[in-house]
Amino acid sequence: MWARRSDAVILRTRDHGESDRLVTFFAGVQGKLTGIAKGARRSKRRFVHTLEPLSLVHLTYVERAPSSLVRIDASELRNPFTALRQDLTRLGYASLGAELVLELAPEREANPALFALLAQYLERLEAGGDPENLALLFQARILSLSGFGPNLQRCARCGEEPTGPGEWYFSTSRGALLCPAHRSGSGISPLSPGTILILRQGQRLPLEKLWCLRFHRQSRVECRTLLLGLIRHHIEKDLKSLLVLQQIGAL
Numbered sequence: 734m735w736a737r738r739s740d741a742v743i744l745r746t747r748d749h750g751e752s753d754r755l756v757t758f759f760a761g762v763q764g765k766l767t768g769i770a771k772g773a774r775r776s777k778r779r780f781v782h783t784l785e786p787l788s789l790v791h792l793t794y795v796e797r798a799p800s801s802l803v804r805i806d807a808s809e810l811r812n813p814f815t816a817l818r819q820d821l822t823r824l825g826y827a828s829l830g831a832e833l834v835l836e837l838a839p840e841r842e843a844n845p846a847l848f849a850l851l852a853q854y855l856e857r858l859e860a861g862g863d864p865e866n867l868a869l870l871f872q873a874r875i876l877s878l879s880g881f882g883p884n885l886q887r888c889a890r891c892g893e894e895p896t897g898p899g900e901w902y903f904s905t906s907r908g909a910l911l912c913p914a915h916r917s918g919s920g921i922s923p924l925s926p927g928t929i930l931i932l933r934q935g936q937r938l939p940l941e942k943l944w945c946l947r948f949h950r951q952s953r954v955e956c957r958t959l960l961l962g963l964i965r966h967h968i969e970k971d972l973k974s975l976l977v978l979q980q981i982g983a984l
C-alpha cells in the first residue's frame with residue numbers, strides 16, 4: 734500500500750452502497766484514478782463539500798492493488814469554483830472539460846500538462862473569460878496532449894503548406910488537411926488559413942500564452958465543427974455536456 738498526496742480535480746462522483754461514494758479524479762501526480770470515499774454519504778463532516786465534481790482539491794489517498802480502486806482518506810478544498818457554478822453556460826463548458834478528460838485520458842497515466850490545462854481552464858472560466866473561446870482552446874490542446882491532435886502542417890495529398898489565400902479543408906475521418914486542389918471525399922469541412930494558424934498555435938504555445946489566443950467569428954464556426962467532429966470520431970459517442978449546452982442555447 735502506498736499513501737499519496739496530490740492536487741486533483743474531481744471529475745465524477747457516484748453513490749456506492751449505503752454510505753460510500755465512488756470518486757473519479759484527475760491527479761497531478763498520477764493522472765485519472767477512481768477511488769472510494771468511505772462514509773462520504775453518511776458522515777457529511779468528513780468530506781464536507783470537498784468531493785463535488787469540478788472542485789480542485791488536495792487529496793490524500795492510498796493505493797492498494799495496482800488496478801483496484803484507491804481509498805480516499807482526506808480531501809482539502811483548494812478551489813470550489815463557486816462563481817462558475819452560478820452560471821449555466823460556464824458550468825456547461827466546465828462540465829465539457831471534465832467529460833473530455835474522463836473520455837480521453839487513460840487510467841493511471843501521469844500527465845502533468847493535462848492536469849495544468851484542466852485546472853487553468855476552470856480558473857479562467859471562474860474568472861469570467863469568454864467561455865466558448867476558452868473551450869475551443871481547451872479542446873485543441875487536450876486533443877494534442879492525448880495524441881489525437883490533427884496534423885495541420887501540410888496537405889495530406891501533395892504536401893503543400895497552408896500559407897497562401899484560399900479555402901482549405903479538413904477530413905475528420907482521415908484526420909487530414911487538404912489543400913484547395915485536393916478537397917475530395919465526404920465529411921470534409923472548410924478551414925481558412927487564419928483558423929489553421931490559430932489551431933497550430935493552440936497546439937504548441939506555452940500554456941500561460943494559450944489563453945490569450947482569440948477566435949474570430951468564422952474561426953469559431955470552423956473550429957467547432959473540426960474539433961467536435963474529431964472528438965466524436967475518437968470517442969464514438971455523444972458527449973452529455975454538449976447536449977446540455979445545446980439545450981440551454983449556448984451552442
Ligand SMILES: [Zn+2]
Nearest residue numbers: 888891912915
Ligand atoms: Zn494538396
